[in-house]
Amino acid sequence: MQYTIVKDDVIIIVDVQKDFCPGGALPVPRGDKIIPILNQYIELFERYGAKIYATRDWHPPNHVSFISQGGKWPPHCVRGTRGAEFHPDLSLPDNTKIISKAIHPKKEAYSGFDGTILSEELEKNESQRVFVGGLATDYCVKNTVLDSLTLAYETHLLVDATLGINLEAYDTQRAIEEMVKKGAKKSKLTNFL
Numbered sequence: 001m002q003y004t005i006v007k008d009d010v011i012i013i014v015d016v017q018k019d020f021c022p023g024g025a026l027p028v029p030r031g032d033k034i035i036p037i038l039n040q041y042i043e044l045f046e047r048y049g050a051k052i053y054a055t056r057d058w059h060p061p062n063h064v065s066f067i068s069q070g071g072k073w074p075p076h077c078v079r080g081t082r083g084a085e086f087h088p089d090l091s092l093p094d095n096t097k098i099i100s101k102a103i104h105p106k107k108e109a110y111s112g113f114d115g116t117i118l119s120e121e122l123e124k125n126e127s128q129r130v131f132v133g134g135l136a137t138d139y140c141v142k143n144t145v146l147d148s149l150t151l152a153y154e155t156h157l158l159v160d161a162t163l164g165i166n167l168e169a170y171d172t173q174r175a176i177e178e179m180v181k182k183g184a185k186k187s188k189l190t191n192f193l
Contacts, residue, residue: 001185004193005048010127011041012112012148013054014134014141014162016090019076019083021135026076028136028163032087037161038133039091040189046093051125054092055112055134055144058084058100065108079103097121111143119151129154131187133161138175145179156187 019025021032045052057077065071077084079100086092099116102109109115122130130153132145141162148155157179164172180186 001187001191002193003187003191005045005050007049008125008127009045009048009050009129009131010122010125011045011050011052011131011133011158012118012144013038013042013052013090013092013096014112014132014144015055015057015077015136016087016134017056017077017083018085018087019057021087024076025074025083026165028165031135031163032089034133034135034161034163035087035089037158037189039089041131041133041158041161042091042093044192045131051121051127052093052096053099053112053118053121054086054090054096055099055101055116055118055140056084056086057102057140059102060105062105063102064106065102069105071108110140111147112140113144113147113151122151122153127153129156131156131158133158135163136172137162137164138167138171139165142175142179145184146182149179149183154185155183156185158188159186160188
């Protein structure tokens with residue numbers, strides 16, 4: 001399948017933050033290796049005037065997902081810290097819309113749509129197609145893709161531009177299978193004209 005990008009297409013870059021890359025507080029193994037591919041997608045979408053969104057975990061210091069609060073993760077992506085910054089190699093254009101999520105202390109939010117303005121933004125843009133890549137496949141990418149499908153967008157998982165944590169063996173593979181079963185299409189750079 002070959003795709004031509006149009007103006008109302010959207011790419012969502014999920015959580016490519018320092019804490020999710022090697023050396024961070026909650027690193028996805030080799031998480032930084034997808035950045036050059038994401039940069040190629042960003043350049044492509046920018047060239048055709050399509051919309052670019054970047055989600056980020058923007059946790060308060062006492063977020064419910066942290067071990068100290070009864071969650072399962074070490075503290076990560078605490079708003080205003082270096083770990084919460086986007087990875088310096090990620091080439092986000094100046095007009096990228098930043099979507100901060102998981103900002104409330106008592107509410108987990110893996111999806112870029114959960115408690116944010118992302119769905120309103122896509123409605124305003126009259127978007128039809130959504131392309132999603134980033135970190136981590138088995139958590140925030142999966143939930144963003146599933147919410148996009150629930151909102152009835154044609155949703156593509158950029159399989160060459162996402163990596164998972166794999167807390168349990170095969171978590172990433174199971175996540176991809178679930179997204180595809182629910183209607184997501186798997187896409188790669190080679191699918192774009």
